Amino acid sequence: MARTAGTVLIVDDDAAVRSSLKFALEVEGLSVRLYDGPTALLADRDLPLCGCLVVDYRMPGLDGLQLVDTLRARNVTLPVILIAGRANKQLRRVAAKSGISYVLEKPLSDGALMESIRSALASYG
Amino acid sequence: MTVPTNMQKDPAALVTALEAAEARLRSIMQTVPDAMIIIDERGRIESLSTTAERLFGYSMDEVAGKNIKLLMPTPHREQHDNYLKRYLTTGERRIIGIGRVVVGQRKDGTTFPMHLTIGELRSANKHYFTGFIRDLTDQQVTESRLKELQSEVTHMSRFTALGEMASTLAHEINQPLTAIANYLKGCQRLLERIDGEPALVLHDAVSKAADQALRAGDIIRRLREFVARGEGERRVESLPKLIEDASTLALIGVKENGIAVSFRLDPAAALVLADRIQIQQVLVNLIRNAMETMIESGSRRELEIGTVANADETVEVRVSDTGAGLAPEVAAHLFQPFVTTKRKGMGLGLSICRTIVEAHGGRIWVDSRPSGGTIFRFTLRTAPIDEEPARAG
Numbered sequence: 448m449a450r451t452a453g454t455v456l457i458v459d460d461d462a463a464v465r466s467s468l469k470f471a472l473e474v475e476g477l478s479v480r481l482y483d484g485p486t487a488l489l490a491d492r493d494l495p496l497c498g499c500l501v502v503d504y505r506m507p508g509l510d511g512l513q514l515v516d517t518l519r520a521r522n523v524t525l526p527v528i529l530i531a532g533r534a535n536k537q538l539r540r541v542a543a544k545s546g547i548s549y550v551l552e553k554p555l556s557d558g559a560l561m562e563s564i565r566s567a568l569a570s571y572g
Numbered sequence: 573m574t575v576p577t578n579m580q581k582d583p584a585a586l587v588t589a590l591e592a593a594e595a596r597l598r599s600i601m602q603t604v605p606d607a608m609i610i611i612d613e614r615g616r617i618e619s620l621s622t623t624a625e626r627l628f629g630y631s632m633d634e635v636a637g638k639n640i641k642l643l644m645p646t647p648h649r650e651q652h653d654n655y656l657k658r659y660l661t662t663g664e665r666r667i668i669g670i671g672r673v674v675v676g677q678r679k680d681g682t683t684f685p686m687h688l689t690i691g692e693l694r695s696a697n698k699h700y701f702t703g704f705i706r707d708l709t710d711q712q713v714t715e716s717r718l719k720e721l722q723s724e725v726t727h728m729s730r731f732t733a734l735g736e737m738a739s740t741l742a743h744e745i746n747q748p749l750t751a752i753a754n755y756l757k758g759c760q761r762l763l764e765r766i767d768g769e770p771a772l773v774l775h776d777a778v779s780k781a782a783d784q785a786l787r788a789g790d791i792i793r794r795l796r797e798f799v800a801r802g803e804g805e806r807r808v809e810s811l812p813k814l815i816e817d818a819s820t821l822a823l824i825g826v827k828e829n830g831i832a833v834s835f836r837l838d839p840a841a842a843l844v845l846a847d848r849i850q851i852q853q854v855l856v857n858l859i860r861n862a863m864e865t866m867i868e869s870g871s872r873r874e875l876e877i878g879t880v881a882n883a884d885e886t887v888e889v890r891v892s893d894t895g896a897g898l899a900p901e902v903a904a905h906l907f908q909p910f911v912t913t914k915r916k917g918m919g920l921g922l923s924i925c926r927t928i929v930e931a932h933g934g935r936i937w938v939d940s941r942p943s944g945g946t947i948f949r950f951t952l953r954t955a956p957i958d959e960e961p962a963r964a965g
């Protein structure tokens with residue numbers, strides 16, 4: 448299967464969710480990097496220029512939104528897909544303010560994540 | 573009504589003086605702001621102040637000469653004559669000069685709480701009693717309002733605690749379900765690329781398993797929606813009023829614990845967009861925590877509740893205490909459910925606070941006080957000034 452351009456960076460504190468995503472996305476031909484939390488991601492000084500972030504909203508320490516704000520302050524402009532237990536209007540509003548393109552609800556419905564990732568990566572052509 | 577002694581010998585002057593005295597009394601009764609009733613020793617109404625007329629709904633003419641028991645409900649109505657007789661024979665004071673809270677009955681049959689003080693008046697050979705009445709309706713309203721508040725908030729907090737447990741459960745179950753669905757999805761894709769009968773059968777079985785994972789997810793989604801019913805309505809609310817109500821509830825019994833409470837409310841932080849009962853729960857939880865830590869530890873017991881209006885259309889509310897500060901083992905997991913250092917604690921208070929505050933679009937966090945103790949802070953959105961209070965937002 449042809450490799451799609453761009454790396455998917457997954458930030459999730461749940462090990463099973465992390466590696467299952469890696470499996471499912473790699474089967475789809477995507478390259479994947481895993482981070483077990485905001486600290487690990489922020490410590491990575493070699494983030495790809497082309498790719499997208501899949502971030503869990505509720506994590507210990509910084510939450511997903513705070514992580515994205517911190518990244519934006521560092522001029523990291525990668526598109527972000529935020530995955531929340533519950534995505535109410537309020538959260539979507541705040542997420543949009545932080546320049547988050549996609550907010551998905553758990554449990555992920557069939558295909559929703561894949562679609563979001565593909566359209567996030569499509570912006571790189 | 574004293575009659576000057578030098579007039580007593582002149583009957584005409586006496587009559588004039590009596591008339592004048594009566595006129596004076598009448599004018600007093602018309603103008604005293606208090607409800608006042610004068611009865612004779614047999615309980616017959618001599619006179620009623622204007623305020624008393626208004627309070628009981630009777631005019632002076634309607635009740636003049638009638639028995640005062642008219643103005644009280646059973647069983648006092650039947651007993652009042654005996655009360656009077658007993659006093660006149662024994663001289664034992666049960667209410668005279670003491671004052672008591674009793675119930676009055678209006679002309680329309682409705683009753684109301686009142687404070688009654690009775691004075692005694694003897695002139696010549698006549699014996700009068702004067703009743704001073706203070707209507708307590710408003711004060712009792714305050715008390716029943718408090719009860720109402722209390723039941724609203726405790727009912728809601730039970731509901732919220734249930735919701736918090738359900739959504740914790742939903743979150744915990746969602747994680748493995750998400751992982752299952754991801755693995756199955758990957759397997760399906762791989763199987764699509766393999767030829768042969770067994771691969772087809774496997775693909776079919778795997779997609780059926782994936783359907784079941786999604787079904788379980790649906791059940792969780794429904795559970796969460798059920799819980800979300802408690803999300804409540806946002807209205808424009810007065811923040812000082814919210815704080816006053818919540819602290820009244822939370823501070824019941826505080827005096828006995830020697831906790832000094834102070835408020836520092838920013839006049840600019842007046843109106844917020846909030847679900848009243850939910851924000852009261854947040855405040856009650858924070859205040860209770862603050863009290864609990866100070867009762868445990870403190871020599872100094874000072875609770876302060878403050879507000880500050882921020883520039884960005886939010887207000888910050890803080891609850892600070894002079895307690896022991898956060899235990900290191902909870903500090904890292906604060907605001908997560910089931911985190912507690914208390915023997916009887918459920919560890920739900922702060923996680924409920926976070927759920928509510930975040931649902932309101934705010935943030936909640938904690939600072940420690942340099943001088944010892946803890947400050948919990950949260951933000952709320954202010955309401956635009958032109959919006960009237962209590963309209964759905």
Ligand SMILES: Nc1ncnc2c1ncn2[C@@H]1O[C@H](COP(=O)(O)OP(=O)(O)OP(=O)(O)O)[C@@H](O)[C@H]1O
Pocket residue numbers: 857861862865893895896897898899902906907911912913914916917918919920921922923946
């Ligand atoms: N003001 C405070 N000062 C010091 N520690 C606090 C304070 N507020 C909370 N804590 C700590 O955080 C823990 C969690 O608080 P939380 O309100 O969530 O649960 P709880 O008070 O233990 O139980 P519950 O509120 O469900 O009855 C407490 O057990 C306590 O250790």
Ligand SMILES: [Mg+2]
Pocket residue numbers: 857860861917920921922
């Ligand atoms: Mg508590």
